[in-house]
Amino acid sequence: MKTEQQTRQELIDIALKDAGWNVDDPSQVIQEYDIVVDPAKVAEAATPYGGHRFSDYVLLGKDRKPLAVVEAKKTSKDPALGREQAKQYCYNIRKDKGGPLPFCFYTNGLEIHFWDLENYPPRKVVGFPTLDDLERLHYIRQRRKPLADELINTDIAGRDYQIRAIRAVLESIESKKRDFLLVMATGTGKTRTAIALVDVLMRAAHIERVLFLVDRIALREQALSAFKEHLPNEPRWPNVGEKIIAKDRRIYVSTYPTMLNIIRDPANRMSPHFFDLVIIDESHRSIYNTYSEILDYFKAINLGLTATPTDVIDHNTFKLFACEDGLPTFAYTYEEAVGSTPPYLCDFQVMKIQTKFQKEGISKRTISLEDQKKLILEGKDIEEINFEGSQLEKQVVNKGTNTLIVKEYMEECIKDPNGVLPGKTIFFCTSKAHARRMEEIFDALYPQYHGELAKVLVSEDPRVYGKGGLLDQFMHLDMPRIAISVDMLDTGIDVHEVVNLVFAKPVYSYTKFWQMIGRGTRLLEPSKIKPWCIEKDVFLILDCWDNFEYFKLQPKGKTLKPQLPLPVRLAGLRIDKIEKALAREQVTIAEKEIAILRGQIQDLPASSVVIIEAAAALDRISDENFWARLTPQKIEFLLDQIKPLFRTVSQVDFKAMRLEKDVLDISVALLCAEKARFDTLKTGLIEQIGELPLSVNIVARQAALIRSAQQEHFWTSCTDAVLDDLSERLAPLMKFREQQGPGQETVNLDLTDVLHNKEMVEFGPQNEAVSVTRYREMVEALVLSLTRSNPILQKIIAGDAISEKEAEQLADQLNKTHPHITEKLLRVVYRNRKARFIQFIRHILGLEILASFPDTVARAFDQFLTEHTDLNSRQLEFLKLLKDFIIEREKVEKRDLIQSPFTIIHPEGIRGVFRPAEIEEILQLTEQLAA
Numbered sequence: 019m020k021t022e023q024q025t026r027q028e029l030i031d032i033a034l035k036d037a038g039w040n041v042d043d044p045s046q047v048i049q050e051y052d053i054v055v056d057p058a059k060v061a062e063a064a065t066p067y068g069g070h071r072f073s074d075y076v077l078l079g080k081d082r083k084p085l086a087v088v089e090a091k092k093t094s095k096d097p098a099l100g101r102e103q104a105k106q107y108c109y110n111i112r113k114d115k116g117g118p119l120p121f122c123f124y125t126n127g128l129e130i131h132f133w134d135l136e137n138y139p140p141r142k143v144v145g146f147p148t149l150d151d152l153e154r155l156h157y158i159r160q161r162r163k164p165l166a167d168e169l170i171n172t173d174i175a176g177r178d179y180q181i182r183a184i185r186a187v188l189e190s191i192e193s194k195k196r197d198f199l200l201v202m203a204t205g206t207g208k209t210r211t212a213i214a215l216v217d218v219l220m221r222a223a224h225i226e227r228v229l230f231l232v233d234r235i236a237l238r239e240q241a242l243s244a245f246k247e248h249l250p251n252e253p254r255w256p257n258v259g260e261k262i263i264a265k266d267r268r269i270y271v272s273t274y275p276t277m278l279n280i281i282r283d284p285a286n287r288m289s290p291h292f293f294d295l296v297i298i299d300e301s302h303r304s305i306y307n308t309y310s311e312i313l314d315y316f317k318a319i320n321l322g323l324t325a326t327p328t329d330v331i332d333h334n335t336f337k338l339f340a341c342e343d344g345l346p347t348f349a350y351t352y353e354e355a356v357g358s359t360p361p362y363l364c365d366f367q368v369m370k371i372q373t374k375f376q377k378e379g380i381s382k383r384t385i386s387l388e389d390q391k392k393l394i395l396e397g398k399d400i401e402e403i404n405f406e407g408s409q410l411e412k413q414v415v416n417k418g419t420n421t422l423i424v425k426e427y428m429e430e431c432i433k434d435p436n437g438v439l440p441g442k443t444i445f446f447c448t449s450k451a452h453a454r455r456m457e458e459i460f461d462a463l464y465p466q467y468h469g470e471l472a473k474v475l476v477s478e479d480p481r482v483y484g485k486g487g488l489l490d491q492f493m494h495l496d497m498p499r500i501a502i503s504v505d506m507l508d509t510g511i512d513v514h515e516v517v518n519l520v521f522a523k524p525v526y527s528y529t530k531f532w533q534m535i536g537r538g539t540r541l542l543e544p545s546k547i548k549p550w551c552i553e554k555d556v557f558l559i560l561d562c563w564d565n566f567e568y569f570k571l572q573p574k575g576k577t578l579k580p581q582l583p584l585p586v587r588l589a590g591l592r593i594d595k596i597e598k599a600l601a602r603e604q605v606t607i608a609e610k611e612i613a614i615l616r617g618q619i620q621d622l623p624a625s626s627v628v629i630i631e632a633a634a635a636l637d638r639i640s641d642e643n644f645w646a647r648l649t650p651q652k653i654e655f656l657l658d659q660i661k662p663l664f665r666t667v668s669q670v671d672f673k674a675m676r677l678e679k680d681v682l683d684i685s686v687a688l689l690c691a692e693k694a695r696f697d698t699l700k701t702g703l704i705e706q707i708g709e710l711p712l713s714v715n716i717v718a719r720q721a722a723l724i725r726s727a728q729q730e731h732f733w734t735s736c737t738d739a740v741l742d743d744l745s746e747r748l749a750p751l752m753k754f755r756e757q758q759g760p761g762q763e764t765v766n767l768d769l770t771d772v773l774h775n776k777e778m779v780e781f782g783p784q785n786e787a788v789s790v791t792r793y794r795e796m797v798e799a800l801v802l803s804l805t806r807s808n809p810i811l812q813k814i815i816a817g818d819a820i821s822e823k824e825a826e827q828l829a830d831q832l833n834k835t836h837p838h839i840t841e842k843l844l845r846v847v848y849r850n851r852k853a854r855f856i857q858f859i860r861h862i863l864g865l866e867i868l869a870s871f872p873d874t875v876a877r878a879f880d881q882f883l884t885e886h887t888d889l890n891s892r893q894l895e896f897l898k899l900l901k902d903f904i905i906e907r908e909k910v911e912k913r914d915l916i917q918s919p920f921t922i923i924h925p926e927g928i929r930g931v932f933r934p935a936e937i938e939e940i941l942q943l944t945e946q947l948a949a
Contacts, residue, residue: 020127022092026074029127030090037146037289039077046149051076051084053110073107076120077152084111085152086121093127093637100124101131101140108135118156121147128633132291132317134159138194143317144630147291154226158294161223165192168222170887174248175214177362178883178901179355180207182894183348184215187321189891190347191224197320199339203352204325204536205363205512209241212297212323213248216269220252225294229316230271231309232299234477236489236511241271241299262286274309281315282625290627293318300324300533311666313338315627325536326529327351352532352539359872359905363539366519368559368566371426373771375419376407376563380769389769403767411448411523415455418771423522423562424459430792432517432558434499434550437795439471441517441551442492444537445502448523450476453502456522460500472500475507482506496550508533514540515551517558524563531569535559585667588679589618593661595686597653604689607738612645619660626666635659674749677706681745685738704728707748709755717751724748794847796837801862815863820856829855872905875947882943896923896931900940910944 020028031041041047051073075088087107089100104124112119122133123146132147133140137159147155165188170181179202187198202208212230219225230245232238245254255267263286270293272280281287296318313320322339324331328349336343355363378384381404385393390400405414431440447453453474460472475488482488492501493513501507508530516538525531538557582590592615599608619639622629629636638644639660644652680703687696707727712718726732727744805811810828813820820828832839841855853861853868860866879901883889889897899919904910914920916927924930928937 020093022090025092025127026090029093030075030088030125033125033127033130034075034077034088034146037151038148039146041075045082046078048076048078049074051087051107051111053107054114071107071110073104073111076111077146077149079153079156080149083117084115084120085118085149085156086123086147087111088146089124091124091126093634095126097124097126097129097131101133105133105135118160121152121155128637129631138196141317142631143290144315144627145290148289151289151291154294155291158223158226163222165189165218165222165224166890167888168218171214171217172884172887174217175207175210176880176884177207178880178894178898179350179362180211180214181883181887181889182891182898183211183350184218185889185891185894186348187215188218191219191319195340196318197322197338197340199322199324199336199341199346201324201326201328201331201346201349203350203355203363203539204533205539205541206350206355208299208323208325209244210248212321213244215321216295216297217249219295220268225319226268227293228269228295228297229277229293229318230269230297230299231274231277231312232271233274234506235273235483236477236506237299238271238273239483240512245269245271263288265292274312277312278309281312281627282623284625287625290315290317292316295319295321297321297323311627314631325533327532330528355539359876362541364541364554364557366535366538366557366559368561369430370561370564370566371423371430372562372564373419373422375416375769375771376410379407379409380405380414380416380767385769408524411452414767415452416767416769416771417455417459418767418769420452420455420522421459421463422771423520423560424456424463427518427520427560428464430558430560433795435552437799439550440499442513442515443500443518443520444507444513444516445472445500445520446508446523446525446534447502447504450474450504452522453504456502467497470497472502473498474502474504476504477506499550507537511537512540513537514542514546515548515554516540517551517554518560519557520560520562521565522562524568525565526568528569528572531565583665583667584672584675584679585664585670586661588675588682589615589661589664590657591679591682591686592618593653593656595682595689596648597650598686598689600648602689607689608648610742612648616645618664622663623666623668628663628666632659632663636663671750671753673752673755677703677749677752678745680706681741681749685741688736688738688741700733706752706755710748710751711754714754717754720747720751793837793843797839797844797847798862800832800835800837800839801859805863811859811863814856814860814865825856828859875901875904878943878947882939892923893931893936896920896928897940899923900944904944904947909948912941915940 034041034047039047041049053071053073073087074090076084077086077088079085087104089104089107091097091100101124104122108120108122119135122135122140124131124133124140130143130146131140132143134155168188170184172181175181175184183200183202187200190198200208200211202211216225216228230241232241242254242256245252249269252269253267254269254271255264256271263280265288293316296313296316298313298320300323320339322335324335328344328346331344331346333343336346339347341347352363355361356365374384382390382400385400385403393400393403410416410419427443427445428440431443433439434441445453445456447456453476457472457474461469464471473488473492475482475492479488484490488498489501489511492498519534519538521534525534538559542551542554592611596608596611596615599605599611619636624630635655639656680699684696684699684703687699704727707724710717710720710724712721712724717724723744727748732740801811805815808828808831810820810824813824829839829841841858844855844858845853857866857868861868879897883894883897899922900910900915903914903919916929920927928940932940
């Protein structure tokens with residue numbers, strides 16, 4: 019147990035030194051700082067703390083004025099005992115010396131608490147700030163301006179919902195909240211919204227440094243590009259080619275693994291107070307399970323961004339951002355974005371394609387007679403070919419099924435303006451091997467494109483990244499048209515020209531499913547129109563695996579059970595073995611396992627924030643007395659407090675660790691004389707050992723042990739020591755293991771497959787059917803072809819007026835001509851319920867853009883919001899309701915604005931939300947729309 023003096027010398031002084039403070043230099047740190055407390059005030063408060071009091075440490079600014087107070091307690095005491103004391107010192111220093119109110123810290127050496135008095139409640143931190151940190155925090159505290167007065171840059175994020183999202187966060191920051199969650203559908207501009215928020219906060223001097231976290235390199239490049247475009251004068255990290263972290267930038271964009279390595283690296287580690295705002299892109303549970311210590315390390319304002327619908331967001335995600343379940347700071351759904359006028363996202367059509375083999379499996383019953391003969395000639399036993407449809411691309415590969423999917427795609431996909439090549443497309447495949455097979459089929463079926471039509475994009479391929487890489491080619495060049503993806507393009511990549519998505523695999527995660535759909539939802543940017551995609555009002559999804567049907571039956575997808583990381587399971591198993599050995603008085607075994615466990619605890623990454631925050635628990639087990647007699651309470655402590663720390667282990671050979679865990683499991687069964695369990699576990703281990711390739715020299719050196727371990731006599735006489743030897747010698751070899759053993763090989767077939775069903779659109783007297791996309795192509799092709807011969811169409815093109823009778827005559831002619839064009843079908847295809855037949859014809863001929871009253875209303879409101887970016891979130895909500903009201907009713911009267919539904923926002927309607935001058939502006943807007 020350390021005294022207060024020992025605590026200061028051995029822990030607190032070192033922690034201050036780590037932050038760059040020299041505790042022996044009185045120009046930086048004054049120890050036992052003399053504070054004079056006004057005796058009169060002491061008498062008034064009836065407190066004994068009058069006269070001269072001494073603060074343990076005072077940290078000085080560059081001007082030698084106190085910037086922070088640090089109150090120390092010994093390790094055995096609760097650091098909160100120094101909370102009020104440190105606070106009093108801060109106020110007394112300001113009263114006695116003048117100047118700013120110092121920042122407040124109190125610690126027992128194992129825990130550090132930071133209190134920004136008069137701004138935020140105390141919070142636990144993992145280290146002290148540097149001098150630069152304190153100077154920056156002081157500058158922000160002195161210079162920040164009210165956020166309600168700051169305008170939003172609508173050139174960065176000018177859509178109504180983006181402005182509402184930003185205002186919701188700004189108002190919450192003014193209310194002293196620090197954690198926020200924005201739920202915005204994929205494609206609605208989460209990154210732009212975040213950048214516009216950063217812009218406001220920087221201009222208002224609320225923040226100076228920002229960290230933007232992403233989960234993949236491609237998304238990092240995308241975010242850097244967005245920051246460069248919208249905040250070009252703010253220095254960013256990394257620039258091209260930079261590997262070492264720079265400390266002089268304002269905006270940092272990093273992948274989670276990169277930042278985790280930085281904060282664990284003593285040489286490059288950043289201060290935990292380095293950032294003022296941390297933005298977490300694609301905030302979901304899998305990120306926090308692996309990388310939560312980044313957020314635990316940087317105690318900044320946190321902004322989570324996610325496209326996951328609120329009803330499937332994990333409880334822990336809401337908790338992390340201090341939100342009630344189901345109630346994020348702001349939410350904007352895909353349905354809202356598509357239903358907006360004009361729409362902010364592109365809607366989609368779904369064509370379900372299912373082959374006979376997918377539906378009925380591959381067996382003698384479903385294989386054609388011709389293919390059966392071919393299999394017999396190849397020497398294959400047809401009776402042995404029996405696979406369920408769900409086993410395709412797993413246990414069995416059939417080239418014919420993949421070929422059929424490719425052919426159907428090429429037939430039904432949305433084409434480019436020339437109508438020959440497919441528009442930009444993402445194929446979602448099950449595996450890299452599946453993706454390569456699809457690529458080969460495209461090359462074989464369409465050799466005229468010289469292997470450029472379709473390309474596989476996988477994250478581990480270095481040719482994918484950078485300027486001129488495969489992803490850059492897909493985004494900016496005519497070819498390739500088809501990106502065949504295995505996970506890499508499932509989330510986050512923005513290619514506005516994507517008009518086709520092909521689900522060539524089943525998807526079981528609802529969140530992932532909608533992220534994948536989001537690859538097609540972006541509308542075209544008028545300033546960036548490409549020759550291969552000049553318009554996009556809908557995109558096509560070819561669902562080859564009934565994914566949409568699955569999520570109707572399973573709205574949230576498969577429920578995945580949380581799995582403990584392997585190092586945690588190994589530590590838990592070792593603690594279990596120690597407990598069982600002690601209970602059976604196997605002292606030698608227990609002492610051996612305790613020594614191993616202590617060594618592994620010693621090897622935990624000391625720079626990890628998880629380990630830093632567990633200082634008190636680790637301090638307890640550092641005492642030899644703890645291990646001298648392990649009571650049930652101590653075992654419970656190890657399981658509850660120490661075992662979870664092993665989640666920080668990452669730089670290890672996990673294949674070796676897996677064998678170590680399996681052998682340890684067997685040794686526990688042996689120790690407890692659990693024969694049935696021992697035999698089951700032993701069989702699994704023998705199978706693993708049997709897959710070690712003796713053709714590899716380093717494996718061959720252990721051939722005798724490998725062969726022996728596959729014999730029954732080895733196990734009948736094995737001991738704990740024998741199992742230890744087995745683990746030590748074979749675990750390092752498991753990286754050479756050939757996991758696909760006999761009987762597990764994939765069966766490769768090339769059988770003709772046929773369509774089982776395909777979703778169509780019916781038209782004409784014979785109820786013919788094609789896809790919606792194909793029908794529209796046929797309509798446009800027919801109308802354009804008739805312009806050479808049809809006099810009524812020629813009159814329309816010439817700009818001459820046509821009579822009602824001529825319009826009816828044209829409609830009758832087109833209805834009798836394949837593909838039987840009617841006003842009703844045109845309204846379905848072009849998703850416009852109000853336009854008349856001739857308007858559709860003029861639209862097809864490029865003579866008229868179908869404008870609607872809702873379009874006019876939406877444009878007027880967008881313009882109004884652009885001119886009034888200082889509106890608060892309640893006012894923005896009122897205007898959104900008003901816009902929807904006008905679109906629905908097509909008019910609004912003054913008295914409507916003080917009645918339902920506007921009284922939902924305020925009991926007095928518009929009078930309770932806006933000032934008189936603002937109300938007058940809104941009334942002028944509604945009158946213009948009614949005119």
